[in-house]
Amino acid sequence: MAEFSIIEKYFTSLGREHSDTSLSVGDDAAIISVPDGFEMVVSVDTMTEGIHFFEGLSPELLAHKLLAVNLSDMAAMGARPKWVTLAMGLSSHDEQWLKRFSETFDKVAKAHGVQLIGGDTTEGPLVLSLTIMGLLPKGMSMQRSKAAVGDDIYCSGYIGDAALALTKLLGEQNLTDDVFSDVLPALHMPQPQVTLGQRLLGQVSCCIDLSDGLIGDGEHIAQQSGVSLEIEIRSLPISDAYRQYLKEGGFIKYAIAGGDDYQLLFTAPQGKESTFEKMAKELDVKITKIGRVTKQGDTLVQLLDDGKPSLTKLKAFQHFR
Template identity: 50%
Template sequence: MSEFSVIEQYCTALGASHSGTEIGVGDDAAVVAVPPGMRLAVSVDSMVEGVHFFQDAAPNDLAWKLLNVNLSDMAAMGALPKWATVTLTMPQENHLWLADFSAELHRAATQAGVQIIGGDTTRGQLNISLTIMGLLPKDDVISRSGAKPGDDLYVSGTLGDAALALAAIEQRVALSAVQRRVVEAKLHRPQAQVALGQALLGFASAGLDISDGLLGDLAHIAKASQVSVEVNADAVPVSQVYREYQNAGGDLSLALAGGDDYQLAFTASAQHRDSVLAQAAKLGVEVTCIGRIVPLSSTPVVVLLDGKPAPELSHSSYQHFD
């Protein structure tokens, strides 16, 4: 089967349909119309076999995760996801794999209101990449550079389950079969907080998604905003399974520095506290205040435990080129 046959069979008519799509799959480039008063937000993420997923990873899980890690970038900026392009690099044609991947990508993209409007296929080590595009109001965005001393620091959801799942898969920690099922779902099927991101426009002063570990990602806000961040480790929300792991001797390191959470971390002025909590409650999303922004110091991110600095808790996060 030729490259064009693969595209026609597995990459056409995927996801939602939008009136703003003037040219989609099948031409040299897609063409989209941005509505008046809006601008385009664009992000891309790649997933490489052996780096981001294991060789036996299910194609439907990969399709879900590929879309959601990109949706999470849109959520972090407060953007409304609309369009995406997909690139597939595969060692050989595998029609069962392609059928499962394509079907799940269509289902997930339709659910998210995203239209797949182009992409590419080629031969090589399994590598899947998605570029996502979304709409933002011309006068509003959530970036990393707006945090100010005195702002509250929040996170959505719970943290650490994906890192705990990976530790269990790699036999670095022992979990029961039931516990593993719970945390592996968080690893393989993250849920991007798109609606929350849009609801935070006008309230959040800065934000990002937690992909490489909470503390490492917060350092990006500290650097971009020229501030320091205080994190109350006691307040960091974790799941029941993670609590059980702690009760068995585990600490908070995976929740503080593990990756693949794809929750939002954001800051907001104290005057917006009630509004932030009300917006989250309206959406049924848990948000937790875990610290505050303080004036810039020699330490970008300070972890407090029982109100005192806790340097023993890791500040590292995942780095591709370490």
């Protein structure tokens, strides 16, 4: 099947249409309008077979995760996701694969109010690259550089499940069937906190999505804000499945440095606990206070165990080693 036939059959009119999309799929470029009082937020993520996902992973799971990791970037900025462009390297033109991928892509995109407005296809190894654009009220961004000494540190959802599932798939650990089945969805089908991100606008100092692990992304905040973070290990939000794994002799390190969580890590002035408790109930999202921001010291992210410095030494995830 030729490139233009693939685009016309499988990637036209996907997602939710927007009145501020002047020109979409089918021309040399898309045209969109940014309303007065808003800024455009742009991010891109690329997934490569054999590096970011296993060979043979279903097109449904690929479509879901590709959109989810990009939506999580919008969530971290507090932006309302609106448009995406998709570039695909395809090793074959399997029409059944394309149908399944595009149907799931359409479903997830519509659920989050996103419209596909352009892209590209080429022959080669399976590579999926998505550029996402959203709208943010001017001057309201939750940048990594705005954490302040004295702020409390919060985390949404649960962390560590995706990394724990990956250890099983890599053959590094032999998890029980119950634990593995409970943690696997976090790896393949992360749930981006888009609504929460928008509700955090005006309430928090800074925000980041947890893709590289708690230590790694915490270090990003610390470096760009010129501060240090103290995080209490015993306060980390871990799931019942992860707690069961710990009871069976497991390690907490996957919740600290594992990555692939796609939850929100954010800082806020002291005294916001009741605000976030109410927000958590309204959105049915777990929000946990896990530490505080301190003056910059020798360690960007200091782990505490019951208030005392932990001897745990973990490194952040790196894309290039």
